[in-house]
Amino acid sequence: MLRVRWLVAAFMVIALVAAGCGDDGEDSASQDGGGGEPIKIGASLPLTGEFSEPGKAAKEGYEVWQAMVNDAGGLLGRDVELVIKDDASNQNTVVSDYNALISGDKVDLLLGTFSSLLNLPASAVAERNKMLYVEPAGGNPDIFNRGFKTVFFAQQATADHQGDVWANYIAELPEGQRPKTAAYPTLDDPFTTPTSEGIEAILKEAGIETVYRETYTADTTNFDSIANAVKSKKPDLVVAGTQFEDGIGIMRALRKVDFTPEWLYQTNAPSFGDQYADGIGAENTEGVFYAVSHSQEAETPGNPEFVAKYQEMFGGETVPEDAADAYAAGEVLQATVEANKTIERADQLKLADWLRQNEVETILGPLSWNENGSPKGEFLIGQWQSGKAEIVLPEEAATTDAIIEGYKPGG
Amino acid sequence: MTQLVQTLILGLLVGGVYALLASGLTLIFGVMRVINIAHGAFLILAAFLTYSIWTAIELDPLASVVFTTPVMFAFGWILYLATVRRIRGAHMSSSVLLTFAIALVLEGVMGFVWGNTSHSVRPDYFNESYTIGDLFLPKAQVYGFALAAIVLGSLYLILTRTWLGRAIRASAFNPQGAALVGVNVSAVSALTFAIGVGAAGAGGSIVAVLYPFLPGSHYQWIARLLSIVVLGGLGSLPGAAIGALILGIAEAATVTYISPAWATAVPYVVIFVVLLVRPQGLMGTRLREDVAAA
Numbered sequence: 001m002l003r004v005r006w007l008v009a010a011f012m013v014i015a016l017v018a019a020g021c022g023d024d025g026e027d028s029a030s031q032d033g034g035g036g037e038p039i040k041i042g043a044s045l046p047l048t049g050e051f052s053e054p055g056k057a058a059k060e061g062y063e064v065w066q067a068m069v070n071d072a073g074g075l076l077g078r079d080v081e082l083v084i085k086d087d088a089s090n091q092n093t094v095v096s097d098y099n100a101l102i103s104g105d106k107v108d109l110l111l112g113t114f115s116s117l118l119n120l121p122a123s124a125v126a127e128r129n130k131m132l133y134v135e136p137a138g139g140n141p142d143i144f145n146r147g148f149k150t151v152f153f154a155q156q157a158t159a160d161h162q163g164d165v166w167a168n169y170i171a172e173l174p175e176g177q178r179p180k181t182a183a184y185p186t187l188d189d190p191f192t193t194p195t196s197e198g199i200e201a202i203l204k205e206a207g208i209e210t211v212y213r214e215t216y217t218a219d220t221t222n223f224d225s226i227a228n229a230v231k232s233k234k235p236d237l238v239v240a241g242t243q244f245e246d247g248i249g250i251m252r253a254l255r256k257v258d259f260t261p262e263w264l265y266q267t268n269a270p271s272f273g274d275q276y277a278d279g280i281g282a283e284n285t286e287g288v289f290y291a292v293s294h295s296q297e298a299e300t301p302g303n304p305e306f307v308a309k310y311q312e313m314f315g316g317e318t319v320p321e322d323a324a325d326a327y328a329a330g331e332v333l334q335a336t337v338e339a340n341k342t343i344e345r346a347d348q349l350k351l352a353d354w355l356r357q358n359e360v361e362t363i364l365g366p367l368s369w370n371e372n373g374s375p376k377g378e379f380l381i382g383q384w385q386s387g388k389a390e391i392v393l394p395e396e397a398a399t400t401d402a403i404i405e406g407y408k409p410g411g
Numbered sequence: 412m413t414q415l416v417q418t419l420i421l422g423l424l425v426g427g428v429y430a431l432l433a434s435g436l437t438l439i440f441g442v443m444r445v446i447n448i449a450h451g452a453f454l455i456l457a458a459f460l461t462y463s464i465w466t467a468i469e470l471d472p473l474a475s476v477v478f479t480t481p482v483m484f485a486f487g488w489i490l491y492l493a494t495v496r497r498i499r500g501a502h503m504s505s506s507v508l509l510t511f512a513i514a515l516v517l518e519g520v521m522g523f524v525w526g527n528t529s530h531s532v533r534p535d536y537f538n539e540s541y542t543i544g545d546l547f548l549p550k551a552q553v554y555g556f557a558l559a560a561i562v563l564g565s566l567y568l569i570l571t572r573t574w575l576g577r578a579i580r581a582s583a584f585n586p587q588g589a590a591l592v593g594v595n596v597s598a599v600s601a602l603t604f605a606i607g608v609g610a611a612g613a614g615g616s617i618v619a620v621l622y623p624f625l626p627g628s629h630y631q632w633i634a635r636l637l638s639i640v641v642l643g644g645l646g647s648l649p650g651a652a653i654g655a656l657i658l659g660i661a662e663a664a665t666v667t668y669i670s671p672a673w674a675t676a677v678p679y680v681v682i683f684v685v686l687l688v689r690p691q692g693l694m695g696t697r698l699r700e701d702v703a704a705a
Contacts (some may be wrong), residue, residue: 021566049627056527217671217672219631225671226671228421229671244529249622256537278533281538386609
């Protein structure tokens with residue numbers, strides 16, 4: 001029996017080591033730049049689990065930002081050292097990670113994690129410790145209605161307004177072209193639900209009737225029945241409120257049940273570039289609309305340099321949106337630190353106040369914030385065209401003049 | 412009416428695949444009283460192997476069962492000798508701890524080898540369907556179901572028509588009695604564990620075609636598979652098959668007629684109901700704890 005106990009104990013140790021080693025565990029690195037003691041910046045990211053896709057991209061974005069800052073002489077003349085932990089897409093782990101970063105690793109500054117689900121609890125840890133918390137994702141409006149003073153969202157708009165530009169485009173279509181009915185299959189998630197509801201509110205106003213609205217849980221694997229239920233309602237338009245995994249599942253299921261709505265909008269998954277096309281087949285992406293915060297082709301300040309550096313460090317043609325968002329979060333943090341010339345814990349509320357009063361130029365465009373830390377801007381609208389993700393709205397940011405009118409899968 | 416028939420078809424097709432996935436789990440429990448929490452991880456490992464074979468030589472993922480099944484069988488055998496054998500005779504809870512640890516290690520290894528990102532295997536037919544009138548049958552599901560039926564049928568024939576099968580059943584029913592009549596219970600246990608993991612190998616190839624997967628996906632599967640085995644009766648292969656079909660239909664019907672939000676609760680509701688109404692499951696027998704096997 002004693003032997004058994006030892007064996008089990010040994011296995012648990014191996015398991016813990018396996019879970020914590022490799023590139024999934026804590027990662028601390030600094031690169032040559034300025035002199036003096038490096039500035040430690042801590043973040044916890046979902047490097048494993050269901051948000052690992054965006055988590056990995058966000059880590060890359062932070063690393064590009066770190067490299068570029070250090071190459072340019074550092075932050076306040078000091079190197080930047082990132083301390084990144086893996087929260088395994090778990091709300092409890094992300095809380096203990098940020099607590100450990102603040103009190104154990106004693107980081108000077110924080111950066112946010114990915115997804116509203118994880119930023120909701122993580123931002124509360126930062127607020128309790130009066131640490132500035134710039135998050136690269138986490139657009140759920142509830143994050144900003146808790147009276148927090150330290151949380152800032154480094155994208156253009158909160159989730160409930162993410163699809164506004166597209167919904168208004170649909171609402172303003174000529175009577176004959178405008179869809180009459182809509183279905184909203186939605187993941188039970190603090191990001192996707194408000195996005196989907198925000199779009200529904202605008203479309204309802206325009207007289208587009210909701211014929212299906214159902215929510216499924218994050219551990220759903222089988223989407224055929226959901227796709228079948230959507231098909232049975234024959235909606236003209238489908239708004240799929242998805243993250244990545246389920247987004248692939250539901251798109252594949254819609255093809256399997258042979259249902260093609262006239263219009264299709266999907267949250268999050270289509271912004272994953274090649275991974276999205278690989279997941280559902282490039283021929284099935286034609287005409288899919290989505291909201292996106294970053295365009296690789298944008299002439300925003302620093303964007304070409306960011307894209308080049310990303311490609312140099314991580315290869316590949318496409319730069320994931322989440323990497324760009326993470327980079328922008330770094331830019332926002334950098335702007336307030338450089339303007340206030342401090343990283344002291346006692347001054348973090350001052351850093352936050354500065355952000356409330358100023359606009360920051362980022363690769364996503366200029367960002368500015370309301371009193372509660374929610375951003376004031378508008379998202380870009382992307383569309384998959386001929387196997388490539390293009391920006392189609394608003395017109396001044398568009399990378400192509402053409403908008404494919406409707407969803408046209410099958411090549 | 413079409414809606415109802417369609418729901419039944421989708422439920423049955425997915426239930427058939429669940430049956431194969433759960434078969435190894437119930438077999439391993441039946442013979443060894445080992446609750447194999449790592450079964451979901453074995454499935455995902457086989458799915459990743461299928462993915463690698465598909466990307467390397469473009470072999471049809473369902474045809475790759477001819478590789479994944481023997482590879483996983485061998486893996487199961489080695490794993491049994493290295494780890495599971497050592498907790499034979501220990502309380503069932505030890506097996507839960509041990510196999511949970513194996514699942515965590517496998518998850519870490521898969522993340523290291525293939526990365527913690529979502530993977531999909533897309534043969535030409537992955538999003539095509541057969542249509543009969545207003546009804547549709549997704550091709551991937553139909554092929555997956557057929558393959559699952561073949562593997563399950565073979566497994567059933569092995570168990571009922573061969574000396575090995577009789578030895579396995581005898582070991583499950585009464586290990587001491589089996590040993591008395593000359594069955595090498597230890598060797599049979601190793602073989603059963605390997606067969607169980609081999610079945611997960613075949614199942615994993617099917618899962619790879621039907622759903623996107625990443626190393627952490629095994630948690631979703633083990634919960635569902637355990638509920639199937641509990642419903643069918645721990646240790647009963649026909650029970651697992653019937654339980655799987657019922658669960659498949661119950662999930663599909665819940666999505667269609669109640670709400671997809673409740674679909675993932677179905678396995679847990681099933682466990683509650685079974686434990687309250689018929690703790691031994693549909694086709695299981697009550698465990699005799701008073702003369703528990705050594």
